[in-house]
Amino acid sequence: MKKTIIYYFSGTGNTWWIANALQQQLAAQNHQAQSYSIETLTPENVLEQVKDVNHIIFGFPVYGSTAPKFMINFINQFPNATNDQSASIFATQALASGDTAYHIGKMLIQKGYSLKQTMHFRMMNNFHIPKFRFYRPKNDYRVDKLHQKSLPKVKKLALAITNNQEHIIGKNIIDYLLGNFQRSHIDKVIDMISKEFKIDSTHCVNCGKCERICPTQNIKKCGDTYKFGDNCMLCLRCYCQCPKSAILIGEGTKNEIKYPRYKGPEKYFDINVLMKNNR
Ligand SMILES: Cc1cc2nc3c(=O)[nH]c(=O)nc-3n(C[C@H](O)[C@H](O)[C@H](O)COP(=O)(O)O)c2cc1C
Known part of the structure; x- marks a missing residue:
C-alpha cells in the first residue's frame, strides 16, 4: 500500500x-x-x-x-x-x-x-x-x-x-x-515589522504563553516582561494568542476593534x- x-x-x-x-x-x-x-x-x-x-x-x-x-x-x-x-x-x-x-x-x-x-x-x-x-x-x-x-x-x-x-x-x-x-518585498517587510513587537505592560499578566508557544523560541522572559529576539518569522502566533492582547505591533494595535486578533479556525481551537x- x-x-x-x-x-x-x-x-x-x-x-x-x-x-x-x-x-x-x-x-x-x-x-x-x-x-x-x-x-x-x-x-x-x-x-x-x-x-x-x-x-x-x-x-x-x-x-x-x-x-x-x-x-x-x-x-x-x-x-x-x-x-x-x-x-x-x-x-x-x-x-x-x-x-x-x-x-x-x-x-x-x-x-x-x-x-x-x-x-x-x-x-x-x-x-x-x-x-x-x-x-x-x-x-x-x-x-x-x-x-x-x-x-x-x-x-x-x-x-x-x-x-x-x-x-x-x-x-x-x-x-x-x-x-x-510579492517575494521581492517580503523579507524586508518581515524584518521591519518584527522589530515593532513589544509588550504592553499595562495589560501583560506575565502568564508566559507567548514564550511557550513561539515556534522559533524568539521570546524570552526578562524580569517582569518579555523580550523579542532577531528570529521572528512573523507567524503572528504570539500576537493572536496572547490572552490579554498585550503584544503590540505598533501603538495602533492597542485598539482591538480596529485590529482584532485572529483566534484560529474553530471556536474551541487550542x-x-x-x-x-x-x-
Ligand atoms: C507575514 C504574513 C504574510 C502574508 N502574506 C499573504 C499573502 O501574500 N497573500 C495572502 O493571501 N495571504 C497572506 N497572509 C495571510 C496568511 O497566509 C493566511 O491567513 C494563512 O491562512 C494563515 O495560516 P496559519 O493560520 O496556518 O498560520 C500573510 C500572513 C502573514 C502573517
Whole structure:
C-alpha cells in the first residue's frame, strides 16, 4: 500500500485545519496518511519517517508569496528523493498569492521528487496590522463559511493524490509575476515589522504563553516582561494568542476593534495542537 506523510507548519491554525481535513479525506478514500507539525520534529525523526514513504505532502501559510522561513529551512534540510518518491504542496492564504505552492514545489523538484499537485486554499486572514491592512480577521461564522468553500478543494486534492493525477496550479506567467513581485518585498517587510513587537505592560499578566508557544523560541522572559529576539518569522502566533492582547505591533494595535486578533479556525481551537503530532 502507498504510504503518505503530511508535513505542515501553521502559525495560527489555518494550515493545521487543512492538513487535518486532507488527512480525513485521504482516509475516506482508503489512503492512510500521517500528519506532522514540523515544529515537533528533529532531522533524525524525518530521516526515519521518509525512508519507506512514497508520497510527501507539504503545507504552510503564504507569507508574501513564499513559505515561512521555518518551512523553507525544513525543505532545505529535507533528504533527497530516493526511487520514485513524489510530492504535493498546499498553501493557505487570505486572498491571493500567485504561484506560491509551485514556487516551493520547485525546491522539491530539485531534490528529485516528482511534483504531482500544488493547491492554494483561501482561509481567514491573520495579517492585519497598521502598516498592512489586508482585511480584518473575523472570529465568527465567516471562518466556517471559508471552511465550507475549502472542503470541495480538499476533496479534489485528496482524489488527485489517491489517483496519482497531476494537478499543478501557479505555472502561468501572471501567477509568476504576482508571486515574484510579492517575494521581492517580503523579507524586508518581515524584518521591519518584527522589530515593532513589544509588550504592553499595562495589560501583560506575565502568564508566559507567548514564550511557550513561539515556534522559533524568539521570546524570552526578562524580569517582569518579555523580550523579542532577531528570529521572528512573523507567524503572528504570539500576537493572536496572547490572552490579554498585550503584544503590540505598533501603538495602533492597542485598539482591538480596529485590529482584532485572529483566534484560529474553530471556536474551541487550542493552539497547543500545533505543538503535538496528529497521527
Ligand atoms: C507575514 C504574513 C504574510 C502574508 N502574506 C499573504 C499573502 O501574500 N497573500 C495572502 O493571501 N495571504 C497572506 N497572509 C495571510 C496568511 O497566509 C493566511 O491567513 C494563512 O491562512 C494563515 O495560516 P496559519 O493560520 O496556518 O498560520 C500573510 C500572513 C502573514 C502573517
